[in-house]
Amino acid sequence: MCRSIKTLRPPFQDETTDADIHAAxxxxxxxxSGFRAPAAHNAEAFDRAVAQVAAATADLLASLQVRGRPTG
Structure with missing residues (x-):
């Protein structure tokens, strides 16, 4: 749980996969949340939060403009 989330944008990473975004x-x-794996009664909220954060991350990465690199 203490691993750092790696930077997913260029030039740190040229290609970012859906798996990379989901892992982050x-x-x-x-x-x-403080949970590595939530209890059954929290699983739906936990999974929904992961999906929402992944979607926001994908949107952010698609919107960023990095100097000297093509967008999107």
């Missing part, structure tokens, strides 16, 4: 979102939600 999962690490974030684990850190914020």
């Amino acid at each position: 979102a999962l690490q974030y939600v684990r850190k914020v």
